[in-house]
Amino acid sequence: MIAGNPSFASYLVRAGTSRKISGLDAYFKRWDEAYKDPQGTLQQALQRYPSYPGHDEQALLIQAFKWLGRSDPQAAHDLLAQLPNSWRINSDEQAEIARVFALKAAYTRMPQAYNWLMALPASVQDKETRTWTARAALRVQDWARLKVAIKAMPVDLSQTPQWQYWLARADAELGKNLEAKARWQALVHTPDYYGLLAADRLGIAYPWPKIPPLPTMDTRAVEKNPTVQLAFYLHAAGLTDDARRAFLSALKEIPREQIPALTLLAEQSKWHDRVSIAIARMKKQDDPHWFAARFPTPWESTVDAQAKAQGIASNWLYGVIRRESLFMSDVGSGAGAQGLMQLMPNTARWINHKADLGLTTMNLHDPTTSITLGAAYLSYLKDKFNGQLPLAIAAYNAGPGRVRQWLPEDRNLPGDVWVDTILFDETRNYVRAVLSATMIYAWRESKERESNKSSQNTDNLLSLLTPVQASNPTTLSSVKPAATVVAERVAGN
Incomplete structure (x- = not known):
């Protein structure tokens, strides 16, 4: 108990509780001293x-x-x-x-x-030690050691898109280009973070699905379900929390073959968060029929206007909104973040003043207010980190102070390396999710403009992952290869 909660021993010593129990006073003091x-x-x-x-x-x-x-x-x-x-x-x-x-x-x-x-x-x-072994090699770009670390992983870990991408990167850096291309080619079938990066590495077009119209479905059976009826009634009445709970109950109640029809009803009602949840329940995230439905564009005029006003891309703004709230404007976190863009009230007040937005009311559950403040804050972070989107995205999630701590110290770091060696799992996953969603929304925008050629002018993902600048850069004449530096440091220990 004390090992798992050392402050408990400190409390007992301060409170004098242990003196009331024969022989325990010295024991608790000893644990308290060991902890301190x-x-x-x-x-x-x-x-x-x-x-x-x-x-x-x-x-x-x-x-x-x-x-x-x-x-x-x-x-x-x-x-x-x-x-x-x-x-x-x-x-x-x-x-x-x-x-x-x-x-x-x-x-x-x-x-x-x-x-x-x-x-x-x-x-x-275990998976944690094997993963961090690989990250330790990746951070210093010791590609030979990275390959050793990945090959030591359990098969179900080493075969994930993440580590197959990095195995290919290591192969490419070590001059094994054919092996690298084969691994990247195996990843490009899915338009996710590593699939997009693999396509960029190969210099080929992204594997965007051809979106067919949603299949004709008979929704009459699912519409007769009382729980489904309740969910949509509550949704129409604005009783959002109860409606969401009823929808989840309906997902569990109805036969699996009726879930597509329920998803279609949610899509027709523009109930975006439930659409994504239902698609995930069907395990159809990559199904071309449902792909576009996972990336809707509500409040489009507001998003476009605020993105333009703040000099940022609307597809980036949508990527952040989707990850933060899944388009639930009333959502709040346990930490106090609120609204579509999950802003903390203090941050909202600060950026309102900093960006001179002039908002007199701060209802963060109002979509327009949240988008206005969030766009301004993203613009501020982008400027603060010299236009580098991965750093700005990480700062939106974990705070600018932490991102400064994660900057490389003595030499620049490739953007993809920096992202995958972020300390926090949550922030690492967040940055990858927002970046891939940003690219998907860019594709949606170009598709809606009916200009496939213009999509070629959209920045690709790799172009957003520019090298992260060192906080204390070494002069170029003194820079040694990463593998040499690591070997020297290890030898010195």
């Missing part, structure tokens, strides 16, 4: 216990190693190397400790991370 100073605790223990420290003390020391591993991976690594056999911390427990500091090293971009992660025994290797 794990390195000092371990260093003292190495001097104090030349032999087995006892079961309770051993448990504390194992946990102290893990706490230290999360705050100072190098110190945890060095102290673990001094571990006496007499402490009886077995190989499995040592492996768990090593896993903690190796992952922390990867999260914080320490050059030792790759070697530490690769050295972990199979008992503590």
Whole structure:
């Protein structure tokens, strides 16, 4: 209990609770001290216990190693190397400790991370360690090590579009162009993030589906379902939350073969969020019949006007709206973000003043207000990060401060590398989703203009992934190949 909630021990010590229970005061103080100073605790223990420290003390020391591993991976690594056999911390427990500091090293971009992660025994290797091993190699563009890391992954992970794309990138960087092209060719059948990037790498057109009209469906049977009737009645009455719940209940109730008819009814009612949910339930996200329905363009005049006013692309604005709220204008998050563009009230007030928008009311659930403020904030972030959309998108999700922390320090980083080595899973997935949606909306716009040639003038995805500038760039004369730098750093440790 204390290992999982160390502040509990601190609380008991401060409150004096442990003094009321015989023998526990010193015990809780010891855990409190270990949590606050794990390195000092371990260093003292190495001097104090030349032999087995006892079961309770051993448990504390194992946990102290893990706490230290999360705050100072190098110190945890060095102290673990001094571990006496007499402490009886077995190989499995040592492996768990090593896993903690190796992952922390990867999260914080320490050059030792790759070697530490690769050295972990199979008992503590999982998808997280294998993924971060690959990211450690990717961040420094050590393509040979990246291939080794990907091939060490479980098959169901290594065969995903993400890692097949990076295996192809590694092949290309290592001069194996035929292998790279074959891998990219296998990805281009689907217009998702990696499919679009693969097409760009091959220099071929995007695999946009030819959108046939929705098939004729008999909706009479599904319309007779009482729960379906309730959902659409509540939706028409503006009782949105209840309507959504009823729709989800209907999805579970009706036979699977009736889901397309229910989806069509939602599409005809312009109930965009339920359309996307129903398509996902059918597992038809890539079905040409439903592809366009997943990327609707409501509030089009407002989006176009605000995008133009702020000097940003309307397809980018739509991409953010879709990811943030799935077009639910009344939605709110637990953190307090509100509306179509999920703005925090403080951010909304700040950008209203900063951009001199002159809005006197701040109803963030009003679509026009949300789009106006969100477009202005996206424009601000784009300017702040020198026009680099991936950085602006990441900042919209995680905040500008975090994005500055994620900038490369001493050399520029390819845009696709930067995106796939973002620290937070949520932000990494968010950036990829918004970028791919941005390209899909650009295609929709060109298609609606009936000008297929003009779509060739639309920036491709790779062109949006320009190199991310280093925060403390090294002079060009002193730049060494990434693999050389990594090898030197690892050798020094």
